[in-house]
Amino acid sequence: MKSNIHNRKYLLERRKELRNNATSAEATLWKHLQGNKLKGRKFRRQHSIENYIVDFYCASEKLIIELDGAVHLDFAIQNYDYERQQKLESLGFKVLRFENKDVFENLEGLLNEIKLNFKQCI
Incomplete structure (x- = not known):
């Protein structure tokens, strides 16, 4: 039996903490991803896969988006x-x-890059 690699319970509190303390860049990008706003894709934020917590995750595309600060x-x-x-x-x-x-400097370009990595229109 394959174990579930998504959102393991022991990371729940850490995921909540990260969601509640999002960087301004994460909060801004989330406004454009939440509610299926980007080509109808559902994104989750602070989603865990195995032992890693990723910034944003789209299950239908198996796509992870990471924002890196200094x-x-x-x-x-x-x-x-x-x-x-x-x-x-x-x-x-x-x-x-x-x-x-x-x-902040190229949001439209960033969103277009994400869309270019979608498989096909849903």
Whole structure:
């Protein structure tokens, strides 16, 4: 029997904490993703897959969106992000990474990039 890799109970409190303390970039992007606003796709925020909590997740597309702030410039964090992304991709997920500043400086371009990664119209 395959164990469920999504939203494991032990990460519930951490996911809630992250949702309640979203960065301004996350909050801004969420306004454009919530309620199936982007081409009818349903996104979840602070969704966990295995032991990782991802910023945004679209199940129908198996698409993960990560927003990176300045902390992700640290070499050790970059290594962790790389290994994490490799693991998620090995599970069949597509991971898109954007910098927080992209949300404020190029939101339309960012949203278009997400849409370009959708399989087909639903």
